[in-house]
Each structure stands twice: as structure tokens, then as C-alpha cells.
Amino acid sequence: MSRDSGFERVRREVASNLVPVTPLRSPWKTALVALPLVVATLSLVLVYFGLRSDAEAIGPWPLWGPATLMILAAYGALVMALAQRSPETTVSWVWWTALPVAVVGLQLGGAYWTYLQSQPPLAGGQSEAMCFWRVSLLGLPSVLIVLWLLSRGFPLRPKVAALTAGTAGGVLAEGIYRLHCGLSHPSHIVTWHTGAVLVMGLLGLLTGLWWERRRLDAWPERAQG
Amino acid sequence: MSSVTESVSSQTLVELMVAYQSGELEAFENLYGLLSPKLFGYLSSLTWDPGRAEDLVQETFLQIHRSRHTYIPQRPVQPWAFAIARHVYLMDRRARARRRRIESEQLDELVEIPVPSFMAQLGTRSELQRALAGLADDRREAVLLHHVWGFSFGEIGAMLGIRAGTAKLRAHRAIHALRENLSVGTATEKEEETREPR
Numbered sequence: 001m002s003r004d005s006g007f008e009r010v011r012r013e014v015a016s017n018l019v020p021v022t023p024l025r026s027p028w029k030t031a032l033v034a035l036p037l038v039v040a041t042l043s044l045v046l047v048y049f050g051l052r053s054d055a056e057a058i059g060p061w062p063l064w065g066p067a068t069l070m071i072l073a074a075y076g077a078l079v080m081a082l083a084q085r086s087p088e089t090t091v092s093w094v095w096w097t098a099l100p101v102a103v104v105g106l107q108l109g110g111a112y113w114t115y116l117q118s119q120p121p122l123a124g125g126q127s128e129a130m131c132f133w134r135v136s137l138l139g140l141p142s143v144l145i146v147l148w149l150l151s152r153g154f155p156l157r158p159k160v161a162a163l164t165a166g167t168a169g170g171v172l173a174e175g176i177y178r179l180h181c182g183l184s185h186p187s188h189i190v191t192w193h194t195g196a197v198l199v200m201g202l203l204g205l206l207t208g209l210w211w212e213r214r215r216l217d218a219w220p221e222r223a224q225g
Numbered sequence: 226m227s228s229v230t231e232s233v234s235s236q237t238l239v240e241l242m243v244a245y246q247s248g249e250l251e252a253f254e255n256l257y258g259l260l261s262p263k264l265f266g267y268l269s270s271l272t273w274d275p276g277r278a279e280d281l282v283q284e285t286f287l288q289i290h291r292s293r294h295t296y297i298p299q300r301p302v303q304p305w306a307f308a309i310a311r312h313v314y315l316m317d318r319r320a321r322a323r324r325r326r327i328e329s330e331q332l333d334e335l336v337e338i339p340v341p342s343f344m345a346q347l348g349t350r351s352e353l354q355r356a357l358a359g360l361a362d363d364r365r366e367a368v369l370l371h372h373v374w375g376f377s378f379g380e381i382g383a384m385l386g387i388r389a390g391t392a393k394l395r396a397h398r399a400i401h402a403l404r405e406n407l408s409v410g411t412a413t414e415k416e417e418e419t420r421e422p423r
Contacts (some may be wrong), residue, residue, distance in 0.1 A: 006279060006280075006283045007257060007261070007283075009254070009283065009415070010257070010283050010286045010290075011250075011254065011257070011289070013251055013287060014253050014286075014290045017290070018248050019248060020248040021246050021294035022294060023294055023295075023297055023298055024294060024295055024297055026297065052352060085295060086297055086300075086305070087295060087308040087309050088300070088304040088305040088308040130368060137229055153292075153295050154291075154292035154295045156308060156312045176382070215316070216320060216323065219316050219317070219320045220284070
């Protein structure tokens with residue numbers, strides 16, 4: 001196929017579907033979608049579950065400080081995920097490494113801080129596992145919304161973008177739910193809270209893998225010669 | 226497309242891209258004229274195949290069209306377009322690899338066809354020569370190397386610079402074609418023999 005005929009073919013296809021489009025907003029602005037999500041989740045946790053029973057003994061800083069930092073970390077992760085909607089945007093490995101380190105650091109650091117103030121005994125069994133399910137369910141709407149926002153763009157590495165989106169949703173839910181959970185023992189935190197964040201990340205990763213496979217399946221034969 | 230100046234300013238590309246996003250076909254045409262030589266050079270360096278690179282340039286522009294909303298105005302256009310071109314190249318490579326893998330799996334499932342006994346009897350006959358001559362060169366080569374000279378498909382692949390599976394497929398198709406040609410030929414001969422003389 002000559003260059004000119006190739007151009008004509010592309011031109012015809014473009015001309016047949018040339019409608020004005022609205023460019024994507026910057027990831028910083030789009031990530032502000034987290035704001036209503038935070039308000040909704042926070043309202044749900046405070047109204048339905050309530051603050052942890054030893055909130056007064058712990059004091060405001062150990063209670064609200066880690067939660068606020070985790071919400072900010074979730075916002076950063078959301079920006080990282082949404083930045084990948086535009087093909088040329090990549091996020092450096094420094095940030096990829098910083099994200100899990102920051103999340104686990106904030107979780108364990110915050111838990112240890114509250115653990116120093118109050119040491120309720122571990123509840124064990126199903127009662128502890130409840131935290132896992134609640135964090136997962138609270139994070140699910142955020143994950144779905146961010147995945148939908150990602151699908152509106154053109155991430156070149158969907159599995160990485162979706163993994164970040166899943167982790168961001170999990171961190172957001174975990175940061176808020178920590179206001180309710182009265183258990184600060186590291187074994188509980190790592191098993192049921194970090195576990196829930198990891199599952200959210202895994203959910204994102206699986207979605208991204210499915211997305212990549214779907215994209216490959218839909219890859220036009222014409223491009224393969 | 227040949228009147229492309231290398232010294233196109235990035236601001237011009239940004240303006241064209243913004244106009245293209247707002248639905249101007251002329252902006253797309255100009256953008257194509259400015260970007261396609263660069264994308265062609267880039268994709269040629271990846272593929273080492275000008276024909277394939279040309280196909281990929283077109284696919285890149287179609288992909289650019291589908292994802293034109295992901296260009297954020299005022300950012301440089303070229304990194305965005307090159308990122309899409311690289312993605313198109315990688316997707317093409319993956320799709321080709323997958324297609325080859327599927328073909329290879331299908332080939333492995335093919336049953337080795339035994340050389341029909343009648344072929345030995347027909348070996349000196351002109352029908353066989355004619356049937357062989359009627360085969361495509363690559364198929365004839367494969368079937369002769371395997372069934373006549375006894376090379377394995379791995380060896381044939383190494384000789385011809387093709388994969389063993391491809392050699393097997395060629396020989397497989399050649400045997401089918403020979404069988405069909407010879408049975409048709411034999412049937413015609415018998416028909417002529419049984420026909421009443423005038």
C-alpha cells in the first residue's frame with residue numbers, strides 16, 4: 001500500500017467520525033472525585049459504626065492524624081492512577097516504590113501510635129475478620145469509580161494503572177475505617193487491614209489484566225498485515 | 226506527504242492538535258503531514274521493515290484518532306504521539322506472537338500423514354511428476370525433503386530458515402494436494418479406459 005493511499009484510508013476513517021472531544025482534565029483535578037467519596041465514607045463510618053470506643057483515651061492526634069495522612073496518601077495514589085489515562089504520562093519507579101512503603105508505614109505507624117495510648121485485647125476470629133470485609137466493602141465504590149475514570153482514558157499499561165486505582169480505593173477506605181476499629185495490635189492490622197488493601201489492589205490488578213487481554217483480542221487484524 | 230519540514234515548532238503541533246480535538250479535519254491532515262515521517266522513521270527503526278512500519282503508522286493515526294481526547298492541551302504533542310506509536314508497535318508484536326503460538330499449537334495437533342502406499346508405485350509415473358510440478362515451490366520443497374530425502378521437520382526448518390511447524394504444515398498441505406490431484410488423475414484415466422471406442 002502506498003503512502004498516499006494509506007493516508008486516504010486513514011483520512012476517510014477519521015472524517016467519518018470527527019466530532020469535537022473534550023480533553024481530559026489534569027489528574028490532580030480529576031482526583032478530587034475523592035472528596036465526595038471521603039465525605040460519604042466518613043459519614044457512613046461515623047454515623048453507622050461510630051468512633052472507636054477508646055477514642056477519648058487515645059486523644060485527637062493519634063486518632064485523626066494517621067487517618068488524615070492515609071487519606072492524603074490515597075489521594076496521591078489516585079493521582080498516580082489517573083495520570084496514566086494519558087498515554088505519554090508515566091510515573092517513575094521511585095513513586096511506585098514509595099506508594100506501598102508509605103501505605104504500610106502509615107498503617108503500622110498509626111496503629112503503633114494508638115497502641116501506645118490504649119491496648120485493648122485482640123477480639124480474635126470472626127470479630128477481627130469483620131474489619132477485612134468492612135474495609136473491602138467501603139473501598140469498593142471508590143475502586144469502581146476510579147476504574148471507570150481510567151476506562152475513559154487510554155492507559156498504556158492498564159494493569160499497573162488499575163492496580164494503583166485498587167490500592168488507592170483500599171487505602172482510602174482503610175484510612176477512614178481506622179477511626180472505628182479499636183484494635184491496634186500489629187498482627188490484627190497486618191492481617192485484616194493491610195490484607196483488605198492488598199485485596200483491593202489485587203481486584204484492580206485483575207481488572208487491568210482483563211482489560212489488557214480484551215484490548216489484545218480486539219487488536220485489528222489489518223494491523224498485523 | 227513529502228513536503229515535511231523537520232523544523233516544525235512544537236507550538237504549531239499543539240495548535241493543530243487543539244484544532245483537531247475541536248473537530249477540524251484540516252488540522253488532522255496537517256498533523257498527519259507533520260508527524261507521519263517522524264513516526265515512520267521511529268517505527269522503521271523498531272520493525273526494520275518499511276512496509277510493516279507504514280501499516281503501523283496508519284494504525285497509529287487511527288489510534289490517535291480514537292484517543293485524541295487523552296491529549297492534554299499545552300503539553301508537547303510528539304511524546305504523546307510517539308507513546309501511542311510505541312504502544313501500537315508492541316500490541317502488533319504481541320498479536321503476531323499470539324497468532325504464531327496459536328498456529329503452532331494447531332500444527333502440533335496435526336496428525337502425521339503416512340505416505341500413501343500408492344505413491345511408491347506411482348513414483349516413476351508421470352502423474353506423480355506432474356502432480357509434484359503442480360505444487361507451490363515451498364510445499365514441494367518441504368514434501369520432497371521430508372518424504373523423499375527423509376529429513377526431520379526440524380532439519381528442514383533449519384535448512385529453509387523457517388520454523389519446524391511451518392515446514393510440517395507445508396508438507397501436510399502438499400500431501401493433501403498430491404492425494405487430491407492423483408486421485409482425480411487416476412479416476413480420469415480409468416474413466417477414459419472404460420469408455421467405449423467410437
